[in-house]
Amino acid sequence: MIFDYETLKFIWLLLIGALFIGFAVMGGVDLGACALMPFIGKTDDERRIVLNCIGPTWEGNQVWLVTAAGAIFAAWPLVYATAFSTLYVALLLVLIPLILRPPGLDFRSKLPSARWRTFWDCCISITGFLPAFLFGVVFGNLFIGIPFYYDKNMVSHPSGDLFSLLTPFTLLFGVCSLSILLLQASLFLQHKTDGVINERIRKTVRSFGLLFLVSFIVAWIWTLTRIEGYQLFSISDVNESVIPYSKQVIQGLSYWSNNYERYPLGYLAPILCVGFVIIAFILSIVRWSRTAFVSNSLAIACLIIAALFTLYPFILPSVSFPNHSLTIWDATSSKLTLTWMLWATLILLPIVLGYTGWVIRVMRGKVTAIPETGSY
Amino acid sequence: MIDDTLVNLSRLQFALTALYHFLFVPLTLGLAFVLAIMESVYVMTGKIIYKDMTRFWGKLFAINFAMGVATGITLEFQFGTNWSYYAHYVGDIFGVPLAIEGLMAFFLESTLVGLFFFGWDRLTRIQHLAVTWLVALGSNLSALWILIANGWMQYPVGTHFNFETMRMELSSLSDIFFNPVAQVKFVHTVASGYVTGTIFVLAISAYYLLKGRDLAFAKRSFAVAAGFGLASILSVIVLGDESGYSIGTVQKVKLAAIEGMWETEPAPASFTVFGIPDNEMQMTHYALKIPYVLGLIATRSIDEPVIGLKDLIAQHEEKIKTGIKAYGLLQKLKAGDKSERTIDAFNTVKNNLGYGLLLKRYTPNVVDATTEQIHQAAKSSIPKSFPIFWAFRIMVGAGMLMLLLFILAFYYNAKRNVENKKWLLKFAICSLPLPWIAAECGWIVAEYGRQPWAIAEILPTFLGVSSISSSQVLLSLGSLIALYTALLVVELYLMFKYARLGPSTLETGRYYFERGSK
Numbered sequence: 001m002i003f004d005y006e007t008l009k010f011i012w013l014l015l016i017g018a019l020f021i022g023f024a025v026m027g028g029v030d031l032g033a034c035a036l037m038p039f040i041g042k043t044d045d046e047r048r049i050v051l052n053c054i055g056p057t058w059e060g061n062q063v064w065l066v067t068a069a070g071a072i073f074a075a076w077p078l079v080y081a082t083a084f085s086t087l088y089v090a091l092l093l094v095l096i097p098l099i100l101r102p103p104g105l106d107f108r109s110k111l112p113s114a115r116w117r118t119f120w121d122c123c124i125s126i127t128g129f130l131p132a133f134l135f136g137v138v139f140g141n142l143f144i145g146i147p148f149y150y151d152k153n154m155v156s157h158p159s160g161d162l163f164s165l166l167t168p169f170t171l172l173f174g175v176c177s178l179s180i181l182l183l184q185a186s187l188f189l190q191h192k193t194d195g196v197i198n199e200r201i202r203k204t205v206r207s208f209g210l211l212f213l214v215s216f217i218v219a220w221i222w223t224l225t226r227i228e229g230y231q232l233f234s235i236s237d238v239n240e241s242v243i244p245y246s247k248q249v250i251q252g253l254s255y256w257s258n259n260y261e262r263y264p265l266g267y268l269a270p271i272l273c274v275g276f277v278i279i280a281f282i283l284s285i286v287r288w289s290r291t292a293f294v295s296n297s298l299a300i301a302c303l304i305i306a307a308l309f310t311l312y313p314f315i316l317p318s319v320s321f322p323n324h325s326l327t328i329w330d331a332t333s334s335k336l337t338l339t340w341m342l343w344a345t346l347i348l349l350p351i352v353l354g355y356t357g358w359v360i361r362v363m364r365g366k367v368t369a370i371p372e373t374g375s376y
Numbered sequence: 377m378i379d380d381t382l383v384n385l386s387r388l389q390f391a392l393t394a395l396y397h398f399l400f401v402p403l404t405l406g407l408a409f410v411l412a413i414m415e416s417v418y419v420m421t422g423k424i425i426y427k428d429m430t431r432f433w434g435k436l437f438a439i440n441f442a443m444g445v446a447t448g449i450t451l452e453f454q455f456g457t458n459w460s461y462y463a464h465y466v467g468d469i470f471g472v473p474l475a476i477e478g479l480m481a482f483f484l485e486s487t488l489v490g491l492f493f494f495g496w497d498r499l500t501r502i503q504h505l506a507v508t509w510l511v512a513l514g515s516n517l518s519a520l521w522i523l524i525a526n527g528w529m530q531y532p533v534g535t536h537f538n539f540e541t542m543r544m545e546l547s548s549l550s551d552i553f554f555n556p557v558a559q560v561k562f563v564h565t566v567a568s569g570y571v572t573g574t575i576f577v578l579a580i581s582a583y584y585l586l587k588g589r590d591l592a593f594a595k596r597s598f599a600v601a602a603g604f605g606l607a608s609i610l611s612v613i614v615l616g617d618e619s620g621y622s623i624g625t626v627q628k629v630k631l632a633a634i635e636g637m638w639e640t641e642p643a644p645a646s647f648t649v650f651g652i653p654d655n656e657m658q659m660t661h662y663a664l665k666i667p668y669v670l671g672l673i674a675t676r677s678i679d680e681p682v683i684g685l686k687d688l689i690a691q692h693e694e695k696i697k698t699g700i701k702a703y704g705l706l707q708k709l710k711a712g713d714k715s716e717r718t719i720d721a722f723n724t725v726k727n728n729l730g731y732g733l734l735l736k737r738y739t740p741n742v743v744d745a746t747t748e749q750i751h752q753a754a755k756s757s758i759p760k761s762f763p764i765f766w767a768f769r770i771m772v773g774a775g776m777l778m779l780l781l782f783i784l785a786f787y788y789n790a791k792r793n794v795e796n797k798k799w800l801l802k803f804a805i806c807s808l809p810l811p812w813i814a815a816e817c818g819w820i821v822a823e824y825g826r827q828p829w830a831i832a833e834i835l836p837t838f839l840g841v842s843s844i845s846s847s848q849v850l851l852s853l854g855s856l857i858a859l860y861t862a863l864l865v866v867e868l869y870l871m872f873k874y875a876r877l878g879p880s881t882l883e884t885g886r887y888y889f890e891r892g893s894k
Contacts, residue, residue, distance in 0.1 A: 056494040059445065060487030067478030069452055074475040077467020077543070084456025084463075085842035091457050092852050096859060099446045103863055106442035110870050152710060154542040155461050157843045241541050333468045334538070334545040341472060348479040356487055362498050363491075 006239040006329075008338040012075045013308065013315075013328045015345055019071055021304050023064035024181065025297045026356075030058040032185020034101060034128030038121045040189065040200050047121060048109060049367050053192040056363045058105065060356060062098075074341050078156075078244065078331040079315050086148045086158035087138060090165055094134050097127035129178070136177025139307060140170035143223050143256065145230065145319030150245055159320060169227070172219045179212035180277070180300060187280060187296050191289035192367050202284060209281045213274060216303070220270050223310065229255025230317045235329060242330035249322040256310050269306035273299050378737050383838045385849040386458045389856065393450045394823070395816055396860050400444035402815050405519060405566055406573020406608075407437045408485075408512035411492075412505075413600055419505045428886070429597055430508070432879045433577060434492065439870050441489060443863065450856065458849065462830055462840030468545045469535050469552065470525055477521030485514030519566050527558025529831050530822070531624040537726050537834075539709045544834060557624065560615075561822070567611040568818065571778060572811035574605030575804075578785060580875050582804035585795045589888040593879050598794055602785040609779050625688075626832035630825035632685045633761040634768045636660035640684040644668045649769075653761035658686060660761070685758055692731065693754035695833075699732025700750075701725050703742040730834040731757070737838060759827040763820060771817035774810045781807050 003011065033054045041047030054061075073080045084091055100123055108120035144167070147159040186205045190198060223229075228251050235247040260266045276299035283292035311317075316326040332338060411430050418426030452474065455463045463470075491499065491507045499507065528535075534551030535544045546552075578601040584594035632638075636653035637645065638660065651663035705722040706729065734757060735742045738749040745753075781803060788794045794801070830837040874881055880889040 052494075056490035057487075059490050060483065062445075063478060063483045063486045066449060066452060066482060067475065069456075070471065070475035070478040072471075073452075073455065073463065073467055074471030077464055077471055080456045080467060080471070081460040081463035081842075084453065085458070085460035085844055088457055088842075088844050088848050089851070091453060092855065095450060095453055096855065098449050099859060100863075102442040102446040103867065106438055107866060107870060110439070110874075154464055155843060156464070241538070243541065333471070334541075336549075337468050337472060337546045340546070340549050341475060344476050344479060348476070352479065352483045352487070355484070359487055359491055362495060 003339070003342075004239055005335045005338075008335060008342065009238070009328050009332050011342060012332065012338055013312075015342070016068065016071055016075060017304060017308050019064060019068035021301045023061075023068055024300045024304060025184070026057075026061040027064050028132070028181040028184045028300065029188045030054050030061050030185075031128045031132040032182045033189060034105070034124045035132060035182060036125075036128070036185060036189070036204065038125050040197055040204070044114075044117060046197055047117075049193060049197060050189060051105065051108070053189055053367045055105075057359060059102070060359065062102075065098075071341070071345075075333055075338060076315065076326070076328075076331045077333060078154075079326055082148050082156040082158075082326065083146070083316055085156060086146050087141075087165070088158070090134060090138060094131050094138075097130045101127040132181040133174040133178045136174040137165060137170045139177065140173025140219075141165050142307075142311060142314075142316065143227055143229075144169065145228075145317040145322070145325070147320045148316075148318050149321040149324045154243075169219075169222060172215055172222070176212065176215040176219050179208045179215060180296075180303065183208040183212055183277070183280070184293075184296050184300060187284060187289060187293040190284060190287075191293055194366050194368070205281065205284045209277060209284075213277060216270075216273065220306070224257040224260070225254055227256060228253060229258070230314055230322060230325060231255045231258055232313060232327065235327075238329040241334070244326055244330045245321070245324050247323060247327075247330065249317075249325050251322050259309055259312055266306075266309045269302050269309055273302035273306060275299075276302060378838050379841075379846065380838075381846045382844070382849060383841055385846055385853060386841045387837065389458060389849060389853045390451075390454055391823070392853075393447065393454065393856060393860075395819060396864075397444070397447040397451055398815055398819055399812060399864075400440050400447065401519070402565075402569035402572035402811065403440050403576060404437070404444045404515050405569030406571065407433060407440070407576065408508075408515050408573070409570060410573050410577055410600060410604060411437060412508045412512045413604060414597075415505050415508050417600075419501050425593060425596060428879055428882055428884060429593060429600075431496070431882055432593075433597070435874060435881060436576075436580075436871060438493060439867060439874070443867055445486065446863075447860075457852075458842055458844075459830070459840045460842035462835065464543060465835055465840070466535075466544050466831055468543060469528060469532075472546070472549070473521045473525040473528070473552070477518055477525075481514050481517035481521060483514075485511050485518060488514065516566055519569070520562050523562045523565055524553060524555065524558045526822075527555045527561050528552055529829075530561075530627060530826055531555060531557040532831050532834055535834075537729060539706055539722065542710075544831075557627065563615050564612060564818075567608050567615065568811065568815055570608035571605060571612055572815065574601040574608060575778065575781075575807055575811050577601035578605060578781075579805050579808040582801040583875070584878060586798065586801045586805070588795075590878055591795065593887065595794065598785070599789050602782060602789045606782040606786045609775070609782050613775060613779060624832060625691075626826060626829060628683055629685070629688050629758050630764070630821070632683060632688060633759050633764045633825055634821060635682070636663065636761045636765045637682065638685045640681055640687050643681045645682040648765075651765065653765045655758075655760050655762070660765075685761070689754050689758060692757040693750060695728045695731040696734060696750050696753055696757075698725050698728040699730065700735070700743055700745060701732075702729040703732035703735075707743070727833075730829070730831075730836070733839055734828065734836050736836070756828055759825050764825045767817040767820040767824070771814045771821065774814040774817070778807060778810050778814070 033050060037047055037050045041050045069080075104120050104124045104127060108117055108124065111117075147164075148156050150156055183205065186201050186208060190201045190205065193201065231250050231252065233248040233250045236242055276295045280292045280296040280299065283289070283295060313327040313329060314325055315328060315331055318324045411434055414426050414433065415430040417423070418430060488507050488511050492511055495504055495507060532544075533555050534546065534548040536547050537543075538545045577597050581594040581598040581601065584590050585598065633653075635648055636651050637648070638658050646665040646667045648660060649664045649666060651660040653660045702722065702725040705718060705725065708718050709722060732742050734753045735745045735749060737756070738752055739745050784800055785794070785804065788797050788800060826832060828836050828838070830840040878888060880887040883890075
């Protein structure tokens with residue numbers, strides 16, 4: 001099974017998309033549950049139940065993010081270099097909650113003091129809200145373009161600051177990602193709990209579901225019709241190494257809808273996203289919580305696919321020098337690296353899915369007030 | 377021009393976050409195996425005390441594990457946020473081990489560590505034991521891939537420069553995997569992790585023995601730590617890092633800098649026990665030398681010389697001159713002259729391109745460098761000897777003390793007489809900081825000793841930084857220091873609290889504080 005360079009470049013878009021879907025579906029549960037924990041749980045016991053729902057799996061779930069970042073480093077080094085340094089302060093704001101959350105979860109129940117626990121509950125909640133929101137904001141900025149350019153040595157130069165990232169448009173993306181991750185967490189908690197927590201959770205499902213549907217539909221129409229999109233005008237042979245600034249990119253209103261006109265099948269992604277959320281919503285009401293969770297996971301997958309499809313072939317459009325934008329054709333590693341990494345992923349990812357599934361199966365069932373050995 | 381403030385702040389941030397991360401990693405590596413050994417004994421003998429041991433030391437493991445995970449993310453992100461040119465220049469190679477580490481190792485340890493804590497009532501004994509061993513395996517595989525990445529920075533094999541994409545690209549993955557420097561580093565690092573884990577258990581057990589509480593629990597923990605620890609410290613010392621210093625130019629520079637050795641000595645070289653290395657004067661003041669010893673350790677032979685720093689600098693000066701040619705030809709290639717003659721000429725000298733880049737600090741055009749600038753660049757092509765010289769000696773000194781401790785602990789444990797040897801117990805408690813001191817010093821030797829290179833002979837550190845403002849780095853550095861300090865205080869408080877309470881925290885009703893007095 002030997003692919004040519006062009007095919008490999010495309011496959012790597014799919015793989016990195018898959019890793020992000022993995023993180024949003026799995027890690028999203030933890031971010032959302034952390035954010036909701038002090039609101040869903042009124043007493044210390046209730047809060048511990050919420051934490052014990054995610055307790056056995058959150059460590060593993062956040063590796064999806066670490067691996068997605070590692071995969072971008074290996075497969076799209078220019079994206080890694082450019083996005084992370086250009087979005088420096090935003091990344092710092094994502095990083096600090098990510099650092100604080102693991103010790104927070106681990107330290108919280110180690111001391112009986114009520115003040116100690118309340119303090120950590122606040123920390124844990126913020127470390128759930130902030131990344132879930134900021135991931136959306138960063139994604140929203142991709143559609144506007146990010147301020148960077150390359151000099152002739154391929155050194156990337158950023159311009160702009162944190163607050164230029166925060167516009168009504170990108171904040172809407174933040175609401176979108178926050179609401180679907182909170183929805184994902186709510187459905188998971190509905191499945192894992194019973195009694196009073198379960199009652200409260202089913203109310204939040206309703207509000208987050210509606211919030212997501214409204215924000216997503218507005219964001220999507222806004223992107224396709226009111227935003228200056230990008231379009232690849234000309235590029236050299238994509239089956240070879242391509243230097244980012246050698247291509248031509250044009251900008252214009254509603255260019256982000258071009259892919260949908262060219263491949264109308266693409267409309268399926270946003271439509272299915274809405275559909276799966278509605279299905280999840282209904283299933284939650286009839287208390288088919290497991291299937292509701294699966295349905296919402298599919299909605300998340302469709303959401304990420306829709307975003308990548310709209311951007312395609314762009315990964316990181318440059319608002320300052322559109323020709324310097326990064327696409328899947330010119331941001332990639334060498335053919336040899338992509339080939340080796342493909343093999344590594346094809347062998348290792350199924351193993352990961354295998355033991356992750358086993359852990360979930362071992363820990364199945366409702367989390368009740370009776371503490372098991374090892375719980376928080 | 378190079379912004380020195382930006383470079384220094386970025387380096388400081390990386391060094392501090394890496395040193396901080398490395399407070400937790402060795403303990404994770406070592407304690408995971410200690411837990412696996414204890415639980416194996418439990419499964420084989422069925423004695424409940426070994427399950428309690430696994431669970432109690434597992435509680436301390438948990439406090440430490442979360443911190444190791446959290447601080448590792450900072451390091452991964454920094455390659456993009458602060459070392460963006462580095463990420464572009466070598467991401468094609470360097471990203472590979474990082475991504476595989478995630479897929480093969482980090483997933484394994486992190487997914488199963490949840491079952492280690494939550495799975496006691498849901499798994500059979502054998503299943504739970506398998507989980508514990510897999511967590512230990514995962515954390516060690518994780519170290520393997522990270523050290524393959526780090527070994528490549530020290531000795532970059534299996535790679536070539538591509539002038540079309542302006543970066544280093546992969547030539548051979550197996551060369552990178554079987555990099556001799558990486559292999560030596562891996563063994564040295566994980567074994568020192570086992571030492572950290574065992575000293576941790578040894579010292580806390582010694583505290584219980586000294587207090588005369590939970591004797592059965594403490595004696596058994598002490599025994600496991602003494603046995604595994606002695607084997608580990610011997611492998612750290614015998615399979616020490618020294619054997620890696622004979623490979624590759626930068627490793628040779630590091631060796632000479634460790635020894636503060638300016639002149640090449642006839643083989644076998646002498647070892648400097650004490651001295652004050654001075655890069656300005658290119659000499660080591662007050663040097664106290666033992667003949668022959670260094671040559672024997674470093675080269676494992678009696679007739680191979682160890683090259684001194686002055687000769688290495690002279691060699692580098694020649695390489696810099698070739699590097700200037702390589703840089704000039706690269707400019708021609710980029711300007712569009714891709715004739716076969718230019719490409720061939722570039723290929724013959726491109727291995728020294730990195731040395732040409734060293735001149736960027738003195739003249740942005742490189743090709744117009746004066747003799748004085750070339751001389752300066754050559755002089756800056758070695759690290760400052762003083763900190764490496766002393767970090768190495770502190771590391772070795774700590775290692776020797778720990779060897780002594782483990783020999784004594786093993787001996788008296790075999791004689792079943794540990795609890796009466798108060799001086800030994802006190803020695804064990806006082807030794808608690810030693811593995812951390814040694815590990816941090818070892819990091820300084822390895823990474824500070826690599827300077828001025830980020831990637832040996834390929835990319836100078838000062839070129840690797842992102843084009844961001846110093847104030848941004850100052851902001852992140854400040855917030856990370858504040859956050860890290862606060863977390864360290866909390867984590868140490870919890871560690872001490874739980875260590876003091878001992879196995880009574882398991883609430884089984886079988887231990888000291890739960891029965892009033894003993």
